[in-house]
Amino acid sequence: MAIQWYPGHMTSARKKAGETMARIDVVIEVVDARLPEASTNPLVRELRLQRQRPCLKILNKADLADPVATKAWLDYYNRQEGVKAVALSCKKNGDASRIPALCQMLAPHRNDNVKQLRMMIMGIPNVGKSTLMNTLVKRKIAKVGDEPAVTKSQQTHELSVRHSLTDTPGLMWPKIEHPSDGMMLAASHAVGRNAIIDEEVAVFLADLLLAHYSAMISARYGFPVEGLDGVAVVEGIAERRNLRMRGGEPDFEKASFVLLQDYRDGTLGRISLETPETRQKMLNAAKLSMAKIPFALPEQGSPEHTQSQPDRGLTAI
Numbered sequence: 103m104a105i106q107w108y109p110g111h112m113t114s115a116r117k118k119a120g121e122t123m124a125r126i127d128v129v130i131e132v133v134d135a136r137l138p139e140a141s142t143n144p145l146v147r148e149l150r151l152q153r154q155r156p157c158l159k160i161l162n163k164a165d166l167a168d169p170v171a172t173k174a175w176l177d178y179y180n181r182q183e184g185v186k187a188v189a190l191s192c193k194k195n196g197d198a199s200r201i202p203a204l205c206q207m208l209a210p211h212r213n214d215n216v217k218q219l220r221m222m223i224m225g226i227p228n229v230g231k232s233t234l235m236n237t238l239v240k241r242k243i244a245k246v247g248d249e250p251a252v253t254k255s256q257q258t259h260e261l262s263v264r265h266s267l268t269d270t271p272g273l274m275w276p277k278i279e280h281p282s283d284g285m286m287l288a289a290s291h292a293v294g295r296n297a298i299i300d301e302e303v304a305v306f307l308a309d310l311l312l313a314h315y316s317a318m319i320s321a322r323y324g325f326p327v328e329g330l331d332g333v334a335v336v337e338g339i340a341e342r343r344n345l346r347m348r349g350g351e352p353d354f355e356k357a358s359f360v361l362l363q364d365y366r367d368g369t370l371g372r373i374s375l376e377t378p379e380t381r382q383k384m385l386n387a388a389k390l391s392m393a394k395i396p397f398a399l400p401e402q403g404s405p406e407h408t409q410s411q412p413d414r415g416l417t418a419i
Contacts, residue, residue: 119273129157132223146225162234223268325341
């Protein structure tokens with residue numbers, strides 16, 4: 103299953119974000135700490151680099167992520183020019199209160215009362231942008247929900263005489279390049295349910311958990327997982343929870359949703375779906391796969407052959 107999800111309102115939201123970018127000082131990019139790079143929108147990176155804006159990268163939901171993996175990601179991002187990365191939970195007032203001061207460090211020229219430090223929150227759907235906005239403003243001004251794409255328009259508010267903050271709708275990008283990214287985003291509830299098949303996402307998640315967090319599966323559902331694959335894990339959940347369809351067969355769909363919800367809620371434990379190391383391995387494998395795609399020369403006399411221009415040579419696919 104190739105996951106692609108780009109609702110129509112995101113086109114106008116992207117255009118509006120590009121216009122607003124010209125008037126702000128610091129981009130606050132919120133990502134999911136459990137999959138920081140898969141939940142990084144390349145369009146956000148492109149927009150801020152075009153405008154040469156520094157970025158405070160917030161690895162939100164850090165209380166749900168594997169702390170060892172999170173530390174590796176912080177080291178990875180903090181080596182990048184113009185980026186400051188922090189891990190926190192936007193729901194916690196103490197964590198969120200640090201953000202204006204961290205943004206101030208990225209824009210020292212705004213360290214006076216002459217002009218406000220203007221910040222803009224960006225990121226994909228359902229990573230906690232609106233929760234962060236509400237926490238910083240100290241009242242509920244942005245609609246929050248457990249579904250992606252709740253926010254559909256920009257909002258700007260003054261935090262103080264020295265700080266203003268703009269919240270933007272969650273932005274996806276038109277084509278998710280790597281299938282595993284789409285699966286991780288779906289497992290983490292960053293795409294609409296109409297774009298995914300829960301059973302396939304659950305099997306992907308179960309296979310990943312077997313490779314890195316198998317003990318958590320056994321502890322949560324009460325059966326040994328040695329020698330099992332993702333399909334067998336979901337079937338085992340159906341058996342243990344007595345989830346059955348009419349006729350007595352295990353209800354694979356309901357069991358899939360149980361696994362996905364337990365991961366999303368943190369009930370399974372603190373889990374990260376990627377690390378800098380696993381990310382690099384995936385990218386290397388993708389490059390190798392592309393390199394193996396053979397060139398196909400058109401047969402002599404075919405329309406493709408007669409329309410070709412030999413003097414330009416071959417272009418890699």
